[in-house]
Structure formats: structure tokens, C-alpha cells
Amino acid sequence: MANKPSIPKGTRDFSPAEMAKRNYIFDTIRSAFYMYGFQPIETPSMENLSTLLGKYGEEGDKLLFKVLNSGNFLHGADLPQQGEGATDEMEPARLNRLAAQLCEKGLRYDLTVPFARFVVMHSDELTFPFKRFQMQPVWRADRPQKGRYREFYQCDADIVGTDSLLCETDLVQLLDTVFSKFGIRVCIKINNRKILSGIAEVIGQADKIVEITVAIDKLDKIGIDGVNAELREKGLPEEAVAKLQPIILCSGDNSEKLATIRTFLSGSEVGEKGIEETEFILNSVERLGLANAVEFDLTLARGLNYYTGAIFEVKALDVEIGSISGGGRYDNLTGIFGMPGVSGVGISFGADRIYDVLNQLNLYPSDTTAGTKVLFVNFGSAESSYCLPLVAQLRRAGIATELYPNSAKMKKQMSFANEHRIPYVVIVGETEMTTGKLTLKDMETGEQSLLSIEEITSRLA
Amino acid sequence: MANKPSIPKGTRDFSPAEMAKRNYIFDTIRSAFYMYGFQPIETPSMENLSTLLGKYGEEGDKLLFKVLNSGNFLHGADLPQQGEGATDEMEPARLNRLAAQLCEKGLRYDLTVPFARFVVMHSDELTFPFKRFQMQPVWRADRPQKGRYREFYQCDADIVGTDSLLCETDLVQLLDTVFSKFGIRVCIKINNRKILSGIAEVIGQADKIVEITVAIDKLDKIGIDGVNAELREKGLPEEAVAKLQPIILCSGDNSEKLATIRTFLSGSEVGEKGIEETEFILNSVERLGLANAVEFDLTLARGLNYYTGAIFEVKALDVEIGSISGGGRYDNLTGIFGMPGVSGVGISFGADRIYDVLNQLNLYPSDTTAGTKVLFVNFGSAESSYCLPLVAQLRRAGIATELYPNSAKMKKQMSFANEHRIPYVVIVGETEMTTGKLTLKDMETGEQSLLSIEEITSRLA
Numbered sequence A, B: 001m002a003n004k005p006s007i008p009k010g011t012r013d014f015s016p017a018e019m020a021k022r023n024y025i026f027d028t029i030r031s032a033f034y035m036y037g038f039q040p041i042e043t044p045s046m047e048n049l050s051t052l053l054g055k056y057g058e059e060g061d062k063l064l065f066k067v068l069n070s071g072n073f074l075h076g077a078d079l080p081q082q083g084e085g086a087t088d089e090m091e092p093a094r095l096n097r098l099a100a101q102l103c104e105k106g107l108r109y110d111l112t113v114p115f116a117r118f119v120v121m122h123s124d125e126l127t128f129p130f131k132r133f134q135m136q137p138v139w140r141a142d143r144p145q146k147g148r149y150r151e152f153y154q155c156d157a158d159i160v161g162t163d164s165l166l167c168e169t170d171l172v173q174l175l176d177t178v179f180s181k182f183g184i185r186v187c188i189k190i191n192n193r194k195i196l197s198g199i200a201e202v203i204g205q206a207d208k209i210v211e212i213t214v215a216i217d218k219l220d221k222i223g224i225d226g227v228n229a230e231l232r233e234k235g236l237p238e239e240a241v242a243k244l245q246p247i248i249l250c251s252g253d254n255s256e257k258l259a260t261i262r263t264f265l266s267g268s269e270v271g272e273k274g275i276e277e278t279e280f281i282l283n284s285v286e287r288l289g290l291a292n293a294v295e296f297d298l299t300l301a302r303g304l305n306y307y308t309g310a311i312f313e314v315k316a317l318d319v320e321i322g323s324i325s326g327g328g329r330y331d332n333l334t335g336i337f338g339m340p341g342v343s344g345v346g347i348s349f350g351a352d353r354i355y356d357v358l359n360q361l362n363l364y365p366s367d368t369t370a371g372t373k374v375l376f377v378n379f380g381s382a383e384s385s386y387c388l389p390l391v392a393q394l395r396r397a398g399i400a401t402e403l404y405p406n407s408a409k410m411k412k413q414m415s416f417a418n419e420h421r422i423p424y425v426v427i428v429g430e431t432e433m434t435t436g437k438l439t440l441k442d443m444e445t446g447e448q449s450l451l452s453i454e455e456i457t458s459r460l461a
Helices: A016-035 A057-063 A092-102 A112-121 A165-182 A193-202 A206-216 A219-233 A238-248 A254-265 A269-288 A333-337 A351-361 A381-396 A410-419 A430-435 A453-460 B016-035 B057-063 B092-102 B112-121 B166-182 B193-202 B206-216 B219-233 B238-248 B254-265 B269-288 B351-361 B381-396 B410-419 B430-435 B453-460
Strands: A046-048 A066-068 A103-107 A130-139 A151-160 A186-192 A293-296 A310-316 A325-330 A344-350 A374-376 A401-403 A424-427 A438-442 A448-451 B046-048 B066-068 B103-107 B130-139 B151-160 B186-192 B293-296 B310-316 B325-330 B344-350 B374-376 B401-403 B424-427 B438-442 B448-451
Touching: A016 A130, A016 A151, A016 A165, A016 A351, A046 A112, A066 A092, A092 A103, A112 A130, A112 A151, A112 A333, A151 A165, A151 A351, A165 A186, A165 A269, A165 A310, A165 A325, A165 A344, A165 A351, A165 B381, A186 A193, A186 A269, A193 A206, A193 A238, A193 A254, A193 A269, A206 A219, A206 A238, A219 A238, A238 A254, A254 A269, A254 A293, A269 A293, A269 A310, A269 B381, A344 A351, A374 A381, A374 A410, A381 A401, A381 A430, A381 A453, A381 B166, A381 B269, A410 A424, A438 A453, A448 A453, B016 B130, B016 B151, B016 B166, B016 B351, B046 B112, B066 B092, B092 B103, B112 B130, B112 B151, B151 B166, B151 B351, B166 B186, B166 B269, B166 B310, B166 B325, B166 B344, B166 B351, B186 B193, B186 B269, B193 B206, B193 B238, B193 B254, B193 B269, B206 B219, B206 B238, B219 B238, B238 B254, B254 B269, B254 B293, B269 B293, B269 B310, B344 B351, B374 B381, B374 B410, B381 B401, B381 B430, B381 B453, B410 B424, B438 B453, B448 B453
Parallel strands: A186 A293, A374 A401, A374 A424, B186 B293, B374 B401, B374 B424
Antiparallel strands: A046 A103, A066 A103, A066 B066, A130 A151, A151 A344, A186 A310, A310 A325, A325 A344, A424 A438, A438 A448, B046 B103, B066 B103, B130 B151, B151 B344, B186 B310, B310 B325, B325 B344, B424 B438, B438 B448
């Protein structure tokens, strides 16, 4: 007898009940994408490794799943020779070189790089600005842990081929629309890479922008002294740290914070541009009156080596969890594939975290798991033969209907209906076959009615 | 400048126009699955190689995409040593052994084996009979060619945990429902493994069942003499070949063919069971009056080493193409994973071939590519600012709406609307902002009307 089978760590099976919830999430996001004028595309699960390598940093390269070449995968591989040392002590660079010889394809790591590749490959067929959405799984060889999987879905919407700030305005509205539909109260945080660049410039530390934002981002956790200590540790001179204090302590509502920073950034061209962009977006969405708060947050610095303008992040207010959505503008998406000058802006929804939030807050609509609506009980061959055309009739009327396949005990068939949450059962025995009036049982109330198939159809359709 | 990027051979990008058609196919099949009481599940793209290997025959094993282990993939690998010969001349068995050391995971090859694995792993949580559908990509390292891809979707529906023939009846109806919805005229072919076994038994050649059916399947191509020659070549004694003639030449309508075979099989227990099963299914669906013909076809022998009862296949009548759907009953789905006695029956829709058929016959509904319904023209910052709340209002009413992001030339914006087949354009200039009456242009007729946003909403909603 074989061992009980298992699945690779960090991957998941989804049962019908889980699928119903996940489809509710995907359907809600997809409808909003369409409503805002985004069109779907799909790209292959496997990309050439040359497309993927070097796009996610050194750490990302390590997390790529690589697919062994078909046929003789050793062909041309520079295998370790005797005397080269034990294979267990192979240097990482040597291993990477060998992996690149054994594998020419890898699994998609995110949807952004494949999208950039798509835009470059199909630029002749596309009309810009191009608004696409994409909802597909991605794979990362991360160490699996609670809430982190090796296969998970990303749901991305991007607009490329224009630097209009109306796109950012649209995306903030889209975030608001989606989370309002879910009933999840959120704070939509917004920042701008140009503001952060301006700050680094003003204190004369343009090359330290990453270190500065990483340190500022820790204010909540380590306090002002901790932030200052980290800044010094990262090599900022005392003068620069001192100059930075109003920024680290910047507080108030959006316009107060922007006023503080505007003063600070006075004279920095890039910084002033960042302020201008942020004000345009905030003013536009404020006039529209969104359901959720939009907050300017200077400490928001996600994906900094990537974004060039606006940066977005969404936090759920009623659940302790990381960000459930994020995005931003990148001015050179397709540059990595030799097509410069294409500006884009996008957002990504984290389906798995949204799933957890909806579960914790119990926000799924009551009909989320709706499946079969009517089960015909099976009393034997004469009865089931009588039922077949009736079942077909209900299905033609758009009512999801099943006939229990065996003439099992009534109790078993009823418990099948209960476990599948089928709300109605039709019972057809000898009397019903004679009179043509079928017994319709409402499984919630227990109420039974004698009805013709036409009456059942019009009651349940 | 980087080289123009590409995708792995045998894989595809799908544009918005292709996605619209594909989604029409998937949505149609999915709705029918739900209507017949099937519930969705999903399994991981990667399975342990131990789950996949040995399930698809030797040829199938070769076509599995294997995923290189993360980290030091050489750990424990028995690499070829000097003196073992050039790696280009490695024996297949040696290569397979090494691949199994470098890779412990592989990409899903079909949906059936992962489903069997799912049923065994989750048997405690499932209520049988269990009706599931699954629509996910599978991967095969086949040589790419026209219409054959290395990544493609399968759409499967199966019922497991019962041997009731009502399931077969249901699946034939489901095939009829789906192809009727598509408007594709088909012939649904049905056969039964037990009949084929009975025939082999009657002529005393039980171990030659595969060879016999393969030969009979070629009748159309090579004629009766060719079939007989092949049978002799495969080692059938002359007496058996002679005995088989009524079967090879069996013709007429379903009941005539069944009558011929019934006589032939008289006394063969398994054969008579096959006749009985086939008659039940044919009689049941005949009484229901399907839209498409159901034909008993003795030469239908797909997946013979797999199916144990009914075998289905669907052929399109108006297009020269292979089968566009198929399936059958398998009595021991989960036996490979140590759980015997679970009978199942299922069908699979070939989305790619259906796509080709719908294209060739031009059967897509006219609204298949429907995307954005309204485009607001952008004349500048004052106008676009005025338009933002109007755009939001239409979206709230469920009308997919976009504002062109830049104040580009009118001609460019109009051609954007044309290329995206957006049926309505709203033009808001100074006059419109003053009067509150907006210009709505019907892009098909060219007709323009002056309307309030409420009037536009109610006209387009």
C-alpha cells in the first residue's frame, strides 16, 4: 500500500468552500478592474530565466523556481570535477552558473516583470495608454511560514504609456471602491519617491536615500532616538541628522504635513515636484469624497529601488496584518528590456491577506458558498427515471440541480443535502409520480409543499 | 540595449481580445458545471514528483517539467564521475535517476492525478459522492506544434464515490448543454471498455485487447483488409481474426449495432454488463431529447488502459479537428495512492480546440469583447477635474467608464475609443461645463446628444 500522498511545502489545495470565498474575492476585484477600464491579459507561467534573472535583486534570484531542461539536461553543463571539493560546499556563484546551464526557464516570480516583457514584445499591437489587469499565480521559493506561501495569486492593475496623475487618482479611487465593496475599513497611505529624494538631496545625502527612508520607517518601532542612532550608524554626519529632525517628527493632517515638508524642500526641484504631485492626487480624491481615509505618510517607502513617483499602500483598520494592497509609479518599466521612456503606475491586491481579513471580520456575504439549489431524492430506478427530465427542466431554467445518483437511505440523502448546504430537496415517490405534484422541502424551515414542476421552477428561479 | 525578450517555445501570451474569447469559453463551461451540481477545487501547480511519476506511462514521465530543488540542489546528487563517459551519452535511466535527485517537484501534467491525490488526502473532509470541477493549466514538455502547447488549460468535471450510471447520463447531458450553448454542432460518441473486454474474451484473446481496439479504430483509414492484416501482425491467430469480422463490420444505428454485439457477446459476463450499461445511458439520454446526436461507436478506444466502463468523446461536425471533449469511467482512480474501491467518472473539455472551432465558425457572441462602455474626452485640467466625479458616478451605476488620462488631440482620443471599441464617448468642454448638459456621442451611429449625467446614466445602465 502506497504512503498517503502529500503536496510540496508552502503550497495549498483549495476545497469547494475555500474556492467559493476566493472566487468572491477575485470576482469583486475583477469587476472593479473592468469598471475602471482595465482589460485582462495572461502571460505564461514559465518565462525564460534571462527574462527573470537580475530583476528582483540577488535575494530574488535565489527565490526563483527554476525548471530543469527537457531531454538531456546535462548537455553542455559544466559539472563539478573531482578535486573541486564536495558538492555540499559549492560556492553560490558556482551553483548559480550550473543552475543556469541545467535550466533555461523559471516560474513567474511576480506579474510586473512579465508585464514589462509583454509590453515590449507586443508594443506594435498595443494602443497606449494601455490599461491591463492580470490575476495569476506567482511562485517564490521563500521559507514557508504562516501566511506566506510558495504559490500565491497576485491581482495587478497597471496603466502604462502616460505620466498623467489622473492615473494615480484613478488607482486611489479603485482601491477605495474595492475595499468598500468588501466592507473592509482601510487607510490608503500615499507617499512620493520624489519627496524622499528631495529630502536626501536637501541634507546633502542623495546617495543615502534608501538608508534614510528605512530608518524613518522604523520611527513607530524604535522611536526618534533609535532612528537617529541608525542614521548615524549608516554614516550620516551629525549635521545631516540634525537637519533631518523636522522630517522625522513631521505630523498633523495631510495639509499640515505637506506644509512642513514644502518648507523643508524649498529649492529642491525634485522635492517640489513630489509635493506638487502628491497635492494633485490628494486634492482630486478629496473632492470625490471617498469612503476610506487617504493619508499622506512620509514613512511609506515600499519598493523604493523601483518606484519613481507616487507610492501607495493599504492598511486594514480593524485587523492586525501587513499591507493588503500596494503600488506606485515606475518611470522606466520596460527599460530593462531595451524599451526606454514608458512610464507606468500600478497597484497590486494581496488576495491571501484579503482572504484572512474577510475571515477574521466575518465579512463574506451569506450567499458566498451558494452551490446546488435543488437536490432530487432518489428512491430507485423508476423514480429516478421519472425525475431525469424534471431535473433537466430546472437546469434549463438556470436552477443548479442534482439528482442523488444512488437510491441510498433517505437519511443519507438528506444529510448529503445538509452537508452541501443545498436549500431545497424534491421528493418524488409513487404518489408524486401519480399526481404530478412533487414534494418540495425547504431545508431551512423544514416546510414541505406539494407543487408541480412549473410551480417549483417559478418559485426557485 | 537588451535583446528583444521572448517567451519559452510552446507557451503563449494572451491579449485582451484573446482573453475575452477565452473567458467566454471558461465562463460558459463553468456555468454549466455549476448548473449540474459540480463544485470547484484547485490544486497546486507543483506536485511532488513521487505523486506524478509512473502515472502517465514511460512517455508521460519524460514529458513532466521538473523543478530544480531550491538552495544547494547538488546536495546528495550522484553526479557522473570522470570515466563514466561524456554527459551527452548518458543513459536515460541514469539521467532520470539524477533528475530525481536534483528535483523533488514537478509541474502538474493533467488534472486527474492531482484530483486523485486530493481525494485521498482529504477523504475525511469530503462527502461522497463528490462532484468537483477544476479549470487550471497543465504543463507538458511535448514538442510544440500547431495547436499543441506546453502550457494549456484543462476543464474537468468528475463524480467520484459512486458507480451509478446516472452519473454517465448526467455527463452526456452536460456535454450536450455546453456545446449547445456554444452553438457548436457535435456528435457525442460513447463506447464501453467492458464491451471491448468482452469481445477480446469471446475470441480468446483477452491479453490482446489493446491491439484489437487499436486495429479496429483504424477501419476508416485502412479498410477491413488493413485491419485484418494488422490483427494478424499483432499475433492474433486466423481463427480469432475470422471470429472478429462481425465486430469490425458492425454498423447501423445504435440499437442495430448493440443487437449485433449482444449476439456476439452472448455468454461473456463482462461483455453483457457493458451492453447493459451502454443501453441504460443511451435510453436515458434518448428519452431526454438532447440537441446533439449520441452515437454508440465501437471503435472509440481512447485512454483504454485507464477507463473501465463508459468512454466518451465529442467530435465537432462542421470543423475538421480532433476530439474537443472526452472522458469516461475509471474504477480505481485513487488506488495508485493506496485508497482502493473509489469509482469515478469524468469528462474534460479542450479549451484550446474549442477556441479554434469557435473562431473558425465565427460563433462568438457579438458582445464577447465588451470592455469599457464610455470614454470621457480630456480637454485639459479644468475639464478633467470637472469630469472626475461624473466618471465616478457612472462607475457606481455599474457602467465601465474611463477618462482619457492626457489632454491629447481630439483625433488621438477618438481613435483610442475606436481601437478599444468603446461604444460611447462623452465630450465636456466649456459649454458643457456651463450648462451641465454633456455631449454623448454614439460611436457606431455618430449621433450626438446633449444630456445630463443622470440622463446618460439611465440611458447606458
